[in-house]
Amino acid sequence: MKRKARAARTRLERDTMGELAVPADALYGAQTARALENFPISGLRPHPAFVDATVRVKLAAARVNGRLRLLPARKAKAIAAAAEEVLAGRWRDQFVVDVYQAGAGTSHHMNVNEVLANRACELLGGRRGDAKLVHPNDDVNLGQSTNDVVPTAMRLAALELAPPVVEALQGLADTFQQKAEDWDGIVKSGRTHLNDATPIRLGQEVSGWAAALRAAAARLLNALPEAGALGIGGTAVGTGLNADPRYPALMVEELSKLTGAPLVLAPNPFYAMQSLAPFVAISGALRGSAVELLRLGGDVRLLGSGPNTGLGELRLPPVQPGSSIMPGKVNPSMAEMLAMVSYQVIGLDAAVAAAASGGQLELNVMMPLVAFDLCHALGITAAAVRAFDERCAQGLEADEARCRHYAERTVSLATALAPRIGYAAAAEIVKASVRTGRSIVDLAEEGSGLGAAEARRILDPAKLTRPGRA
Known part of the structure; x- marks a missing residue:
């Protein structure tokens, strides 16, 4: 009885290394199961935006390969339907490979191929693992390679996650601009070297914050266009081996429809495969935003310090008790959160830059690290800026009497x-x-x-x- 129960919890799947037991309820297959054994590293799974982007590449490929009659229509539709289910929110627990994995992202890529193949088998009335019905390599991965799919997915994920950061930065800039107009008549002491300087209006000071955020948003926007140049169809080394010559242009057309992003075919597919420079540019612009956010958040903390022994020129909205021992204490919690996120983004950028410099010849095998770190940095920046805006910046109040006192002194x-x-x-x-x-x-x-x-x-x-x- 025990043997039967144990057997019922697994099924056998085969890859080029032989048979391997896979959990019976798993949509993934043998290569993913091997990756789980090989890489029990961090417990971190791929970023959801990166999963979505990879699945979108597969959806586009199924449609294009069906259109080119390289895949039977019934099979192409089943793969596409499986991809659409994932994009609708199903099967999210099946993308399980650790962030720190085989170079270039082959394990993540095969995880996606296997999930879509097995789900397509079910949609066609078959069983999971029936590679004769839908094969993860021969069918889902037709005309593709990890080496062009993963950098394409990274581009799509970055283009999805960056606009919310721009929107959040511009929103915070709008908040500060409104404060600057409201506070234009409030005179205070300027400070340089943290010592007395000539007077300045609070509105003038805060208008500088708004301008800094708009400039940061513009730098990030300016870094995005190159990410829209896709090397899809380059397959293994950029030559397009095993891909139909019509495939690359049709893929860009289909992905443009799926994402709404301004995508083009990379003028040089070898550059698109060899270099991670577009991600370095986006990450670098994001680091610049983090530096400005650190500075501005620090200014809010300084001007709000007190209430009786600090500068106290700004009153920050209280969001939670600030001490487990000092009753009534309220801390600048939202500005502190913003600083922590900014420090993390700066660290992630350092990892992205180092990994991008580690490519060799036709490929950079550090792509999984760059994909996760950049997606993570973009996601937490957008969330942190929005939260700081809503929970702190919008509720800031000026202590006009205190500002005037310091201006006169x-x-x-x-x-x-x-x-x-x-x-x-x-x-x-x-x-x-x-x-x-x-x-x-x-x-x-x-x-x-x-x-x-x-x-x-x-x-x-x-x-x-x-x-x-x-």
């Missing part, structure tokens, strides 16, 4: 005196203010020789936020 007000009384004399007033704690305005009224009314006119903080001499 900054010792760098004396900068406006320099054109009238000279740099050295203005510096003496600054030293006296630091030494005595008295304001620059009071000291200027007494010791600048300008007279009280003139000194106050020159040192009006609001006037010092505009171009020109005071």
Whole structure:
């Protein structure tokens, strides 16, 4: 009884290395089962966008091969139907190969081929594992190779995941731009080197944040077009061996319909296969966004520090209790999250760059690492920026009185005196203010020789936020 029960839980499938027991309820086959044995590394599975992209390549191939009559119509339709089921959300638990796997992504690729082949068998009324009915290599992979399918899928995944990042960055920029307009009349002390600087309007400061985010979004957008040049149809090394000459152009046409992305056939299929430069460019632009987000999130934390012993010029919306021991403490949790995600993105970019430099001759075998890290970085950036925008930036409030207080107390007000009384004399007033704690305005009224009314006119903080001499 035990032997029968054990046998019922598995089935035998065959690949070029021989027979292997596969779980009876699995849609994948022998090559995937071998990969599970070989690579019990991280427990990380392929990114969902990368799975979808690979399946879209298979769907397009089934349609094109059917159209070219390279596959019998009934078989092509079954493979396409299986792919459409996956894209509709079914069988997601069947894509099981660890991120760290065989070079170039052969294991992931065969996982997809086997799942679609076995499901197509069922749709045709057969049983899982009946390779004579639908074969994962001969039918699902007809006219293809890991070496052109995986980089094509990586491109499609990046083109799917990057626009939400651009949208999130632009959305946060819109939020800050609105804040900049709302706060344009609030004068505060500028700060350079984390020390007093000349006055600035809070709206001016925050407008710089909005501009930085728009520039970051533009850099990411500018990195995308090259990813739309597909080397599909190059098969093993870019020569197109075993692919119908009509196949590459038809694949680009079909994938364009499936994705809505502006896809073209790569002018040089060898470059498209050898180089991961398009992914380096996208990852690098994303790293640039992370650097800006770190800076801006840090500024929000600084300006919101307090409430009584920090700068306190901004009030951050409370989202959760900040301490397990200090009652009533509220931390800048959303800005802290944004920083963690940004650090992670910078680290992922370093891995992408290193892996991209590790290609040899006709292929870069580090593609699975680049695919996962880039997809992961794009996904978490979009989510983090949206959450920070909705849960922090939109709820920011300005403490106008505190801003004005610091604007009137900054010792760098004396900068406006320099054109009238000279740099050295203005510096003496600054030293006296630091030494005595008295304001620059009071000291200027007494010791600048300008007279009280003139000194106050020159040192009006609001006037010092505009171009020109005071």
